[in-house]
Amino acid sequence: MKAFTPLISFFLLISLVHAHGYVKAIAIDGQWYAGNQPNNYEGPSPIRLIADIGPVKGATNPDIVCGLSAQKAAMVVPANSGSVFAVQWSGGDGVSNWPHDIGPLMTYMASCGSTPCNEFDPTGAKWFKIDQLGKESDGNTWFQADIMNNGDSFDVTLPQNLAPGGYLIRHEIIALHLATEMGGAEFYPMCTQVMVQGNGNGNPNPTIAFPGAYSDSDPGIYDPDVFNNGSSYTFPGGPIANLAGTDASMAAPYTGPTIFPSGTSVAPIPEPTSTGAHTGASGTSTTPPSTPQPSSPQQTATSPAPSTGVIGGSRSVTCRLNLPGSNSNQRRHFRRFLRLLSR
Ligand SMILES: [Cu+2]
Secondary structure: OOOHHHHHHHHHHHHHOOOOEEEEEEEEOOEEEEOOEOOEOOOOOOEOEOOOOOOEEOOOOHHHOOOOOOEOOOOEEEEEOOOEEEEEEEEOOOOOOOOOOOOOEEEEEEEOOOOOHHHOOOOOOOEEEEEEEOEOOOOOOEOHHHHHHHOOEEEEEOOOOOOOEEEEEEEEEEEOOOOOOOOOOEEEEEEEEEEEEOOOOOOOOOOEOOOOOOOOOOOOOOOOOOOOOOOOOOOOOOOOOOOOOEEEEEEOOOOOOOOOOOOOOEOOOOOOOOOOOOOOOOOOOOOOOOOOOOOOOOOOOOOOOOOOOOOOOHHHOOOOOOOOOOOHHHHHHHHHHHHHHOO
């Protein structure tokens, strides 16, 4: 009997602690930037670091803005109105696929105003919805399933008439596998910091607040019909704004290397008018981070040491299991557990 106990616990662990997940990379016009594994900072990123791979629960949870205990990110990366923004989701171990397949993909933006986005507190920000992607043409399969089954990335073209300046892009998966109960929906929001260049002058409308835009009783969040074949779906968060994204689609998985740069690069705030010269703008550096290389000569002296956080490489060496937990301590416990089993 005693011999069975660890085995039973092992399978309990496997079944209860599933992988959840996070965004492990984003791209602007094909330039990929690494995202840190939750609670495991490895290097500068334009993606705000979250504390855990698990979901935000509760539609009015303050963490609904940018994810669990989201921290401001070091980088603000350049973009243009009409740039293609791409997102690569991952299972919590950084190797496996995103584990859920029911629920929408939502994308919002908010201006950082006169504050550099790497210092911007999104409390009270005016968000506008640029895109929402639900079910495929069969009326049953969610686009999210392509992320789970194929490891696909998501991309969307940013609005064409964005006014220049700093923005947070808030991209979110809502996982609805538990949404037949009030409060069951799982929110996985993330925020990316970008600096939009160009000559746009759009004024987004309508704008909404996070928290505030969602309620636990919204039909797209509490959805008793979610498992019924062909049931219609009502997206939460109101209509898509006048400044809309276009061409949202699933794309092939991004499997290339994504290296954390060793400097904290903040794109300069573009001049609002056509006066020409860029005066030194904001932030810790005005290095355009167009090619984040580990040993660019333009880095600041305060840079952390170059990191080898190459996505899909270093983490897959020893184990392809979905290790529960996102930090090394939990992993260590798990490995000890595996060793115990093999005795
Ligand atoms: Cu999950």
